[in-house]
Amino acid sequence: MADAGVSAFAMELMPRITRAQVMDVLSSQANLAGYRAVIEGAEAFGRAFPMMMTAAGTIPAAKVFVMGVGVAGLQAIATARRLGAIVTATDVRPATKEQVESLGAKFLAVEDEEFKNAQTAGGYAKEMSKEYQAKQAQLTAEHIKKQDIVITTALIPGRPAPKLVSGEMVKSMKPGSVLVDLAVERGGNVEGARPGEVVETDGIKIVGYTNVAGRVAASASSLYARNLFSFIETMVDKASKVLAVNWDDELVKATALTKDGAVIHPNFQPK
Numbered sequence: 001m002a003d004a005g006v007s008a009f010a011m012e013l014m015p016r017i018t019r020a021q022v023m024d025v026l027s028s029q030a031n032l033a034g035y036r037a038v039i040e041g042a043e044a045f046g047r048a049f050p051m052m053m054t055a056a057g058t059i060p061a062a063k064v065f066v067m068g069v070g071v072a073g074l075q076a077i078a079t080a081r082r083l084g085a086i087v088t089a090t091d092v093r094p095a096t097k098e099q100v101e102s103l104g105a106k107f108l109a110v111e112d113e114e115f116k117n118a119q120t121a122g123g124y125a126k127e128m129s130k131e132y133q134a135k136q137a138q139l140t141a142e143h144i145k146k147q148d149i150v151i152t153t154a155l156i157p158g159r160p161a162p163k164l165v166s167g168e169m170v171k172s173m174k175p176g177s178v179l180v181d182l183a184v185e186r187g188g189n190v191e192g193a194r195p196g197e198v199v200e201t202d203g204i205k206i207v208g209y210t211n212v213a214g215r216v217a218a219s220a221s222s223l224y225a226r227n228l229f230s231f232i233e234t235m236v237d238k239a240s241k242v243l244a245v246n247w248d249d250e251l252v253k254a255t256a257l258t259k260d261g262a263v264i265h266p267n268f269q270p271k
Contacts (some may be wrong), residue, residue, distance in 0.1 A: 007245070009255045011227060012075045014267075020251055022230040027071045028141065028223040032154065032213040034075030037180045038064070041149040042083065042213070044178040044198065044205045050084025061086050065147040065190065067140075068104070068154030069096035072182055074212050077103045085149075086133030092128055108143055111133045140164070150179045152189035160187040167191040184208040220248045231255075 005050070011025040011164055021027075042049060050197035051061040064080040066073050069091035077100060080087045087105035089096075094116050097107045110117060112133045128136070144150060144165065149252075150173075170179065170192060181193040193208040194197055213220045234251060237244040245252060247259070257265045 007259045008257045009231075009252075010257050010265075011231065011255065013255045013267075014231070015089075015250065015254045018166035018252075023227050023251070025047045025227045026048075028173075028227055029213040029220060030071040030153075031075045032216045032220050032223070033182055035079050036074050036212045036215050037151045037153070037182055038070070038079040038083065038149075040209060040215070041151060041178050041180045044207055045149055045176070046058075046202075047148075047176070048084075049080070062144060062148045063088075064149045064151065065089070065108075065143065067150065067152040068183075069093070069100055070153060070155075072153040073198050074099060074103065076153065080149075080151075081105065087142065087215060090136075091154075092132075092136075104115045108139065110139055137164075137166070137184055141166075141169050141172065144169045150177075150190075150225050151182065152179070154189050155183055155186060161189050163187075163191060164189040165191060170204055170206065171202065172235065177203075178205045178207060180207040180209075182212060185210050 007234050011023070014020050014023050014025060016024060016027075040067065045062065047062065048059050049062045052059040062085045065078070066076045066087065066089040069077070069089050073089060073091065073104065077087050077089055077170045081104050088108050089100045089101075089105050091110045094107070094111070097109070100107045108215075110130040110132065112132070114129060150165065152164055154164055156162060162202075165179065168189055170190065179190050179193070181188050181190040183189045184193045184195050188208065190206055192201065193206045195208055195211050198209075231251065234249065235243055235245050246257070247253070257263065257268060263269060
C-alpha cells in the first residue's frame, strides 16, 4: 500500500494487538490456510474421515495429527473434527494445550520445565533446545506411525521453518498416508516437501502447495480487502475525508517501510 507514491506499508508487520485484530492479514489468511490444508489432505487421502458403520462393514475414523497450534493449526483441528476425524495436536507453547482440548482434540507434547517457558511475550513460539527437540522428536515419531494425515504449520518469526518430520518418520507411516506442509515456502517442516508439488514416496504423499489460502480465492480476497480497508480507514481524517497519515500511530510505525524515498522501518535498515 502506498501514500501518494512516497510511502510503502507492509500489512504482514501489523502488530497483534486488540485494536488491530480486524487488520491482521496473517491471521485472516492463516485461518483459510488451516481450513484448506484439511481439505487438501482429505482429497489426497482418498478415504472417508468419519467412522461409518455399514452393512458391508465399518470404516474407521481417519487419524489427523496437527503440528503447530497457531491460527492455521487451530482451524485445521476444528475442520478435521467437523469432518469426523480423530484429532491430536502438538505445539511447544503450553498455552495451546487448553485451546486444543477445547476443540475436542488430544494434546501431545513433552511437558517438562522448558516446555512451560516456551512462549515469547508476544505469544510466539521460542526456538527450543536441541535436548528438548530430541525428546519431542522421539515422542512424535512414535505417534506419527499411527496417523493417516499429518498437517504441519510451525513457523518461527524471522527464522527458517523448523524441521519437525524427518524422512524416517515419513517412511514409518502406512501407505496411503498424507502429509500437508503449510510451512513449505519457508523451508518446510517435512523433510522431502517441495514447494508447489505433491511428492509421493512408497505410497505416502507429501503435499507442498504454496499460497494455500489462495486456493480459497474468493474468501481470501474478501478477508484481505477487509484488512486493508480497516487499516486505511484509520488514516483518513473524518472531517475532511482525505488521507492524513499520523506517523506516530503505533500501527503506522509498525508497518511503514519507506517514507519520502528512504527506508524507515528499523528491521529493514541497510547494514
